[in-house]
Amino acid sequence: xxxLEIKGVKKRFGTLEILKxxxxxxxxxxxxxxxxxxxxxxxTLLNMIAGLDTVSDGDLVIGGRRVxxxxxxxxxIAMVFQSYALYPNMTVGENMAFGMEMRKVPKAERDAAxxxxxxxxxxxxxxxxxxxxxxxxxxxxxxxxxxxxxxxxIFLFDEPLSNLDAQLRVDMRTEIKKLHLRLGVTIVYVTHDxxxxxxxATRIAVMKAGxxxxxxxxxxxxxxxxxxxxxxxxxxxRMNLVPAKLQRNGDGLALEIQLDDRPKVALPLxxxxxxxxxxxxxxxxxxxxxxxxxxxxxxxxxxxxxxxxVEVTEPTGADILTILTVxxxxxxxxxxxxxxxxxxxxxxxxxxLAKLVCFDPKTEQRIA
Amino acid sequence: xxxxxxxxxxxxxxxxxxxxxxxxxxxxxLALVYLxxxxxxxxxxxxxxxxxxxxxxxxxxxxxxxAPWIDAWERACVGLSCNGIKxxxxxxxxxxxxxxxxSTLIGLLNGYVLTKWKFKGADLLFGLMLxxxxxxxxxxxxxxxxxxGKMGIASxxxxxxxxxxxxxxxxxxxxxxxxxxxxxxxLIKAAMIDGAHFFKIFWRILLPSSGPIIVVAVIWQxxxxxxxxxxxxxxxxGESAPMTVALNNVVNTSTGERPYNVHMAAxxxxxxxxxxxxxxxxxxxxxxxxxGSVKG
Numbered sequence: 001x002x003x004l005e006i007k008g009v010k011k012r013f014g015t016l017e018i019l020k021x022x023x024x025x026x027x028x029x030x031x032x033x034x035x036x037x038x039x040x041x042x043x044t045l046l047n048m049i050a051g052l053d054t055v056s057d058g059d060l061v062i063g064g065r066r067v068x069x070x071x072x073x074x075x076x077i078a079m080v081f082q083s084y085a086l087y088p089n090m091t092v093g094e095n096m097a098f099g100m101e102m103r104k105v106p107k108a109e110r111d112a113a114x115x116x117x118x119x120x121x122x123x124x125x126x127x128x129x130x131x132x133x134x135x136x137x138x139x140x141x142x143x144x145x146x147x148x149x150x151x152x153x154i155f156l157f158d159e160p161l162s163n164l165d166a167q168l169r170v171d172m173r174t175e176i177k178k179l180h181l182r183l184g185v186t187i188v189y190v191t192h193d194x195x196x197x198x199x200x201a202t203r204i205a206v207m208k209a210g211x212x213x214x215x216x217x218x219x220x221x222x223x224x225x226x227x228x229x230x231x232x233x234x235x236x237x238r239m240n241l242v243p244a245k246l247q248r249n250g251d252g253l254a255l256e257i258q259l260d261d262r263p264k265v266a267l268p269l270x271x272x273x274x275x276x277x278x279x280x281x282x283x284x285x286x287x288x289x290x291x292x293x294x295x296x297x298x299x300x301x302x303x304x305x306x307x308x309x310v311e312v313t314e315p316t317g318a319d320i321l322t323i324l325t326v327x328x329x330x331x332x333x334x335x336x337x338x339x340x341x342x343x344x345x346x347x348x349x350x351x352x353l354a355k356l357v358c359f360d361p362k363t364e365q366r367i368a
Numbered sequence: 369x370x371x372x373x374x375x376x377x378x379x380x381x382x383x384x385x386x387x388x389x390x391x392x393x394x395x396x397x398l399a400l401v402y403l404x405x406x407x408x409x410x411x412x413x414x415x416x417x418x419x420x421x422x423x424x425x426x427x428x429x430x431x432x433x434x435a436p437w438i439d440a441w442e443r444a445c446v447g448l449s450c451n452g453i454k455x456x457x458x459x460x461x462x463x464x465x466x467x468x469x470x471s472t473l474i475g476l477l478n479g480y481v482l483t484k485w486k487f488k489g490a491d492l493l494f495g496l497m498l499x500x501x502x503x504x505x506x507x508x509x510x511x512x513x514x515x516x517g518k519m520g521i522a523s524x525x526x527x528x529x530x531x532x533x534x535x536x537x538x539x540x541x542x543x544x545x546x547x548x549x550x551x552x553x554x555l556i557k558a559a560m561i562d563g564a565h566f567f568k569i570f571w572r573i574l575l576p577s578s579g580p581i582i583v584v585a586v587i588w589q590x591x592x593x594x595x596x597x598x599x600x601x602x603x604x605x606g607e608s609a610p611m612t613v614a615l616n617n618v619v620n621t622s623t624g625e626r627p628y629n630v631h632m633a634a635x636x637x638x639x640x641x642x643x644x645x646x647x648x649x650x651x652x653x654x655x656x657x658x659x660g661s662v663k664g
Contacts (some may be wrong), residue, residue: 052557073563085558089576098572102563146558 009058034195036207078147086131093127156187259328275368287357293333302354413632436629454616467532475540502537547581580656
């Protein structure tokens, strides 16, 4: 039985449809991340799961129980907010115990639960402090502690790391992941940051304008994006989406990249499935990740040499992001940081076409 | 050294600054003018009567006496009874404390509902309440008298409290609403998930953090209600009258020789509470008003 089932859930504000029918089944112990640009409806969906917003259509089922009309406190969920939402007039200990106090749990039990959780989160020495006396990271942990103490079926996180500075964000991300591994709880996590999605999730739901674009594991979403939106959204730098022509090349196909009347660049393709062969002679959008382009001559069976001119280099330390012009089209490549390249160079490069993803230029969906 | 009229600050420490002199001089003069009535009142209240008739109102008492103060408290004549103003002081205290507490509490609840439990027409309702702040109170005297009569609480302390609560609500609601607007909605959501409902959220989460705005509402209401004369004169009579009305009667009741010193002492009694509230609470008033606007 799934821990959480979102069945055909829609949300309308007047005549405006914010969520256009979402279907997700979350298994126990899963870490589901809802990711997408601002306004895609991910926070609205989370609020509906929590009970802070009403459902216009469809069903929400938690642990086999339909919860559409249940008060948030009766849904067996706990939520961690972006602004932590700690009660300013209570100490850390009282903050964590508040939920239990509302449910009339006896004091001894409350104290024991708070003690246990604060040990896990290393908050024991902070129990008597007020939220205003804590750092951002500590406040976040208290917010998580307050959620943990409830032992709910589902944990909901609403962009919890957005208020933290870059370094702290990375540290807390790892803490959350470790917590998930250690406790095996079911989590639904909302973020606009695709790196958080990739690093934390067991499954990612990419959303745009109220519609779910793809639901899959991080590897699936990264390597086999369902459409050009997912391809461009996940991964940094974004996947190169190059308009190209699929030409017949003897028995096989070749990818022809050309902008206007610049010199063509043709890449013979390794054997392709039927669906792609059907596009022979037609325009497609070729998806090539920046890390699939590297220095040196081709080595593997799917490698092809790439004629390119260096336009701009952006050293990041770990690599050099190089903007190349291939047949007039711009591509970004992630190259070895130790090999020097300068604008105007024509280095020896190859591209790994095993990872090539092709999209239909009109529907923007992946072909096969 | 030449002074700079554009930037008087730059004249600091560079010798005698004329601009400074003018500014301080003007402020000092205006402060004196403002304080003069209070000074006269105080001086007069400590003088024996012959000295008042003989002397200059600004001169210090040659003979300091607190007899006028005791007279005012114990023996001044209000209408036909001569029991001093102590009874009326107590009336004012009772009435003001009750009215302030009720109007502040209800105002806070109103602000809470208007900001955290938005319902259709909430903004319109608030607009209407705000509108009532600007009604000149003279206009409502007759309708209010009718209403109080129908409710059976005309000419009583209860009636007066009711009137003050009703007309104080617009201000307390305004303050509370503006304060709670800045209060994070996520705190309410977190409390809901924790199982707290409407009143629990108010008592446990909102109220403890409302210190600043409670101070603002209380100071404002106390000052206005204590000092009020119009409602007091219109809706209470005789023994249930507040201080302000009693004071007016004290001054009008005297026959023959007018005991100015007793009148002044009585007036000081009337003015002292609000003066003290300002002295001790004044800075919290401004702090409270600013508290909601800066994100902590």
